[in-house]
Amino acid sequence: MPATQPVREHPDRRSAPRYLLSLPIAVRVGIESESVTGVSHNISVRGIYFTIDQEFPPGTVLDVSFTLPAEINEGTEVFVRAQGRVVRVEAESAAERVGVAIVIESYEIVRAKPSLP
Numbered sequence: 131m132p133a134t135q136p137v138r139e140h141p142d143r144r145s146a147p148r149y150l151l152s153l154p155i156a157v158r159v160g161i162e163s164e165s166v167t168g169v170s171h172n173i174s175v176r177g178i179y180f181t182i183d184q185e186f187p188p189g190t191v192l193d194v195s196f197t198l199p200a201e202i203n204e205g206t207e208v209f210v211r212a213q214g215r216v217v218r219v220e221a222e223s224a225a226e227r228v229g230v231a232i233v234i235e236s237y238e239i240v241r242a243k244p245s246l247p
Contacts, residue, residue: 148174155180155196168230170196178214179231181222186230190216194232212237 151173156165157180168182178194186192191213198208214232222229 146174146176148172148177148179151198151202153196153198155194157182157184158193159186159190161193165195171229175234175237177217177231177233178212179229181227181229183226183228185219185228186216188216188219191235192216192232206241209240210237211240 149172151170153170153173155168155170155178157168158165166182166184168180170178170180172179180194192215193211193213195209195211198210200207212234213236214234216230217233218229218231220229220231
């Protein structure tokens, strides 16, 4: 089950709480490109930090999508599709992976059918 505690690293700089969620995330540059899979580390309504094995320069506009699991959404999976702009790229300790921070500019939430107990 994913962790859902808010991250409190810089409470004075964050306008929305971030939640520690390690989820697969699909990332594309534009609608026409193929998606690359990364892993989220924290998510808020205003941004996402994830690791991936492809570098995107700051300012790049990305389309990202992921599914929030039923365990944290009252028994219903939620599919999220968002568009965001890269604001930070960091080298990660894992070989050939980079950390990418995006600010979300728009998003769409699609609620799936409720999970059965």
